[in-house]
Amino acid sequence: MSAIVDLQQAYEGEPEIIAAIPSLSDIQRWADAVLTTEALSEQEFTVRFVDEEESQALNHEYRGKNKPTNVLSFPFEAPPGIDINLLGDLVICAPVIAREATEQSKSTLSHYAHMTVHGLLHLLGYDHIENGEAEVMEAKEIAILSTLGIDDPYQAK
Numbered sequence: 001m002s003a004i005v006d007l008q009q010a011y012e013g014e015p016e017i018i019a020a021i022p023s024l025s026d027i028q029r030w031a032d033a034v035l036t037t038e039a040l041s042e043q044e045f046t047v048r049f050v051d052e053e054e055s056q057a058l059n060h061e062y063r064g065k066n067k068p069t070n071v072l073s074f075p076f077e078a079p080p081g082i083d084i085n086l087l088g089d090l091v092i093c094a095p096v097i098a099r100e101a102t103e104q105s106k107s108t109l110s111h112y113a114h115m116t117v118h119g120l121l122h123l124l125g126y127d128h129i130e131n132g133e134a135e136v137m138e139a140k141e142i143a144i145l146s147t148l149g150i151d152d153p154y155q156a157k
Helices: 015-020 024-037 052-063 094-103 108-123 131-147
Strands: 003-009 043-050 071-075 086-093
Touching: 003 024, 015 094, 015 108, 024 043, 024 108, 024 131, 043 052, 043 108, 052 071, 052 086, 052 094, 071 108, 086 094, 086 108, 094 108, 108 131
Parallel strands: 003 043, 043 086
Antiparallel strands: 071 086
């Protein structure tokens, strides 16, 4: 199981937020945990770290929500007859992640791991709109994060 990650660092704001953005090896490790759990071989995806303005514009355009959000997932849909191991794109808003980690009393790196796992599960077709879907997706997230030594992100601290 191996993830091929295209990393785009587009956030150019506060130095402490930039310093907390995870490394390519961190993202690779988190993605490999997802692929292992899902019994998938080599898969490629892009992770783009952005500011609140870009996150808000994309969230508004694609989800109709005029506010920045932690992670957006854009699954790749190959044309008929084309078989390619490209999952799609994750857009992660660095300032939102930093703020949420503080508000939720979590380490910033653990929150990045959670949002990366969460986003990848979306790229693989999981969702959380319906309660049953949410339970399945959250259970997967908790199990995957546990293999990485990260506590249940849904437990209140």
